[in-house]
Amino acid sequence: MSLKLDCRNGLLPVLLFFLSPAVHSYAQDSTKAITNSYLNGVVVENEHQKPLEYATVSIYSLPDSLLIKGTITNRKGEFELADLAGSSYYYKIEYLGFESYSSKPILLKENEKLLLSDPLVLHADTQTITEVEVTGNRDFARIELDKTVYNVSKSPVSDGGTINEVLATIPKLNVTANGGIQLRGSSDVKILIDGKLSGLLGMSPGDVLSNMPAADVDRVEVITSPSAKYDASGSAGIVNIIMKKERVKGFNGNASATIGTVNKHSGRTALSLRTGKLNFSGSYSYQDNWSGRDYELSRLTETETNVEMLKVSADADLGNRSHIGQFGMDYLINDKNTMSCSVTNRNVKQNKNGFYKYSRTLITSSTFPNETSRESAVDIDLTSWVYNASYIRKFDRKGQELSFDAAYTNNNAENYGNYTDETEGNTSDFFNSDREEAIVQLDYKQPVGDAGSIETGYMYRTNEINFDEPIDLSTAFNYKESIHGLYFQLSGEKGNFGYQVGLRSEYSDIETNKAYNDDYLDFFPSVHFSYKLSDNKQVLLTYSKMIYRPDSGMLNPFQNLSDPENQKLGRKDLGAYYTHMPEFTFIYKRDKITYTTNLYYVYTDNIINQFRWVKDDVAIVTSENLGSKHYAGVDFNLETKFNKWWSINSYLSGIYQKFTPSGEAHFSTNDDFGFFGKLTSTMRIPKWFNFQTTLRYDSDMPVAQGSYDQSFQVDFAFGKRIMKGKASISLWIYDVLNNSKYNVNTSGDRFTQRMKYNFENRVANFTFRYYFGKKYNVLKSKTHGSGVQHSEKDI
Template sequence: MNLKFTYVKSALIIILICIFTSHVAFSINQSVEKGSSSLKGQIVANQSNKPLEFATISIYTTNNSKLVKGTITNKKGDFLLEQLSAGSYYFKVEYMGYTTYNSNQFDIKNGERKILTNPVKLGIDTKTISEVKVEGNREFSKVELGKTVYNVSKSPVADGGTINEVLNTLPRLSVDAEGAIQFRGSSDVKILIDGKISGLLGMNPAEVLNSMSAHDVDRVEVISTSSARYDATGAGGIINIIMKKDRVKGFNGSVAATVGTKDKKSGGFSGNYRTGKVNFFGSYNYKDDWAGRDYKVQREIKKEDVHTLLLENADVDFGNRYHIGKLGLDYLINDNNTLTFSTKYQDVLQNWNGRYDYTRTNIVSSAMPTVDYRLSAVDLDLQSWVYNASFMHKFAKKGETLSIDLAYTDNAADNSGNYWEHSYRDLSIEGIIASEVVTKVSSDFYKTARKEAVAQVDYVLPVGDKGKFETGYLYRNNEIDYKVGSLADDFNYEENIHGLYAMYSGSKGKFAYELGLRAEYSDINTNKEFKDDYLDLFPSVHLSYKFSDKKQWQLAYSRMIYRPNSGMLNPFQNLRDPENQRLGAQDIEAYYNHNIEMSMAFDKEKASYKTTLYVNYQKNLINQYRFIEDETNRSIVQYGNFDSKFFSVLEFEGSTKLNKWWSLSGYVAGIYEETKPGEGYKFGTRDMWEITGKVTSVMNFKKWFKLQASFRYQSEILVAQGKYQNLYYIDLGLSRKVLKGRGRLSFTANDIFNTFRFKIHTSDPEFYNKEVKYRETQIAKLSFRYFFGKRYRILRAKPKKSGMRHSENDI
């Protein structure tokens, strides 16, 4: 049955690709019908008569307004449209900040080389300029159908921080004990770059985002309830990071350097060179960063024959050094077709150097405690290549597009560890106190290799005045190999996902809607007798109603899936800290969840706010839990399927401008969650009420600097066997323009009072465990960035009612 389904599935994929390919080929052939005639002319500004470079010229047939060909002007403002057939035409000229020009009808004879006698003059469009000016001062957040969009490009933290650091300033987002981004307290979140999963291919998202400058981010879309457009993986939500698009003519870019407390330094370069139809872009980043990852453990084990107390103190330094380089190009075939290619190389070296002190006490006996300590040096050396290619085609019908994205990554890493364990044994004999030190040396070494490929096709077709139909296909293959040294211990993981979706959206009056259905076939297997394959349907519904321009209601529903990944299944144990191990399981299954969200958004003259009720129900969820191994009495953290989890939250989010230079934004949420582990576990159902909130203040002293302060509080939150204790912290960010605007100096200070501590308590009838993680969070950094090249074009427009001078980004 599975074999037959595979053949049918493959046939459908081939048919789909053939349909799309033939559609593109037909459209391109229509738009570039060859002939022997041509049209030549020049485009200039009306007031100054200066040539306009990169103006867009499109020529259409008169009888049916079909697009025939397009081009752009050169530095002299000249354009040439060749290979035209004899016929009747008109052409259109477009240039940002200027009015669109539509020519009169004219005829071209076969073989004629028609030259415009006079230059085409474009007048400044003051309405467009005003709109651009408003965009440059856009508000911090904006509610759209199915998502909230945050403008982070103006944040002081964005000038000198990483993407992780700027995400941590946003409402509903936070950072966990391992540095990973959480959404509403859950790490089960999908992160996209420019709407694609290919941007984070083959790497840990937390590590990648910590290596990318927040300065390159334009805005962040937070999607609580996913639509069928996106891959169905990820129960907690979606964070879509939209990067800045630098398509400025000529050579442009920036260089940056950062120094931080406790031996932290980084630097980088990014630039692009646009000439004619080709835009070359590239970047290089270097980082050398050491940070503390200390923790303390207090564990009491209570079994029938064992009653011991373990006190552990781990002093760990984590080093992260890398070189990341990227090269690529955009090729504008014509106005309707664009190709993009890029290659990224990453060389990453990580070191975990730690000392672990263990004090063990037998509570029921009078024996002296035993004291051991362990030295650990673990190194990871990784090299990674990522290849991307994309094609965008715009059809003659406005808004109809086809995009194809391909990505492939190949990375390999050597993981090695050396360990020195020192045990003190009591040798007291006949009242003579003595001790002996026993030293044990051990090591481990394993290789990891990962190959991942993604192919994605998306098609958009406008329907009527306000409707839109979307469809697409996604294929993802992910193969991970762990080579430990023996066939019995090696681990291989392979995942194949096929997804096909269809969506329709539209509006009628004040009512808007988006309806979608996604089908995904999953096939996951390992060499440890784990195999699972299934076909699922994932519906999504998004509705909104605008009571007015300032009041909007939304309702959304989606079904999602979470599949077991390689880390949950891998049985390999790292020997870095034997008393605290993580171990994969082979008997876990994918789980499904239902998301429902209802919200009301209000927009006042100087303030906007939003209230949301969100409910998430997960059945058969995958959750980690702790147990004490019978043979060794070590603590093991493993994943298993629980019966269910219910999560609900009522949240309030708002922002206001107190005056021209001071703005505030805030978020507060009341949460109730309940976890039912089900049968087979030694702990029962737990529930808890929680509260979390965040306040951010931005002060813009234009002649001096911009200052941002952020305060976050989180009450105790529930975990399966216990709870995280409350935490709070304050972050600061400051930036100032220097060197006549070409330089940017920024300073960030995270956790300025050193209060960011993760304290977790877990227990069952056999143990009580208290752990405090001292991940280094009190960090100060000073950054400088210098911009070079021509970045702005000044439009000297003087509307009658204002003598103000306007500027806009040159694209």
């Protein structure tokens, strides 16, 4: 099977039409920006006047203090900032363990090469490392025009947990027991890594993120109202995970090992070699985890002559073993052109072993219950290859950039099932799934005026999945999805007013071998406005539209035989649904407190949701277009810094949901109020350790056919740097009180059902991480002289 770029719809010429005015505009304006000035200098330390290698030098424009460019010093402490425009600036010098230096304003003339005659002297910082971390710490949350940015790199969870675990500490997010990620209670959220879909190609986001260490994450962007720049798929918003970037030259790396309760083990190593022109990186991780879960089901079903009670108890063990290796390379052709490529291999083996007990009783009869049992063993073997390539072209004009990204993945999964039933004996099944997915994306950005920019771009995404069962060829299922996207966006600022307006168009074509074929063209507008009422008060008003298309799991008619009393089937007549999301935000900042209030409304028509009914004593679950959903809410977020070492972030959201069924759905309108909240306390105790507590509460929540029961959970995380900053230890405890439950109540045509899920929620993980390489050797020598303890976080 092969994948080809589909240009039948003529979107590539349209893209060129979009780009040609911008390129022409640049050709006209580029002569205005004369960038031929230079700034040179030398940085030394104060005690012995020795040169400081790897000191960071940044230059900022005046009066707006915008970062223009930066560099690092060489072995002689020398630096050069080239290709500067004639203007007013100030520069800043930073080095670990030393006080930063900010210059007075300087004026660079056109074609001037300014050499600072005297060395720039940095003085050793006499504070302890804990004090340095606190005073230089970024706010946990920062609200921008189109997103909220959470700085999680210094969270105690980040040093020893996985990405999923650090996401669980973010106010608007929730991570379910099976690894699913929810935004404001909705699972229809899109996950990006560094703004791209390519990092998660071919895999479930929960499976990938639960195998990736949180120590690699710099920050998390939560986008509740996505702009036109982003792929329009989804219905709840976007979570964009920004990874750390290694910038220090030389050989550096780290290795970690984690041990957890009930047979949980993992290890990882990451290496990088930066030479300047060529930079290499590689990583390998291994995970071997077992977890237990069980559930209890009680279902009352009315028949023409009787009422039947079914009780099911299930005890299951889930094993997950994975090997993930990655290798990447960056080639810096020159200051304005960069090429990157990487390859990732994932090998995942999963085991799902379950024992089920069934008890059927006729309520109006005096007969004894009919009791049976069943054992199942399902093995899944997944192999995945992901290839990425990118190119970035920066122009002389600041902010003007052209980028190209391409990614391709090939996945193969083999599923084996063996079942032992008291009445039917031994049965088995096997099916194989192959998946190929590719993304090509081209983006262009050009500044307009003093504080504005135009962005435009094109995306092509294709996804092909084949399910085959060698024994029964009639169950073969083939799915193909092709998406073309084109966007245009204008943003900028004028005084206290900020704006971002855009329009995206996407052409979708989905087809299967089961007589399903649907293609359509859609338009997705987005609007973002902000206004500063004062220095500490700001309001934002946003709107965006998204689409949710039926995926292969919703359309696949293949049955899962692990539990014959509860079947999940696909349908071939599903249509996409659209979500409209207006939102109003008010921000009020004081010295140590930041208040944020959000008023939002989500409307969805023709929503796809799971629908359950009972046929021949068997519960069948399908995905169907059920009707409309109204979701209105108000968020309150309070970030408080009591002192240098203790801060608290509290979040509370009150919501109203209403599900209105379509004429074909056999359930009544369901609506109710609910709320959920989260409180995260972070303590950075000097000379001791970092400690973080997260409390989360969810009230009863309505769904289309019933409701979820309330739940409460408490998590702890400890972290400490040891060995003079070259190693760290961390302890993370999930659901300390072991009282987080997942109970679902469902009702339908002549049946009511209650399911109680008991996952292995209380889990503890202990991680040891060791850092090595050139930058840590440099730190060690500096520490010996000054006695200051340093941390990688300060680099």
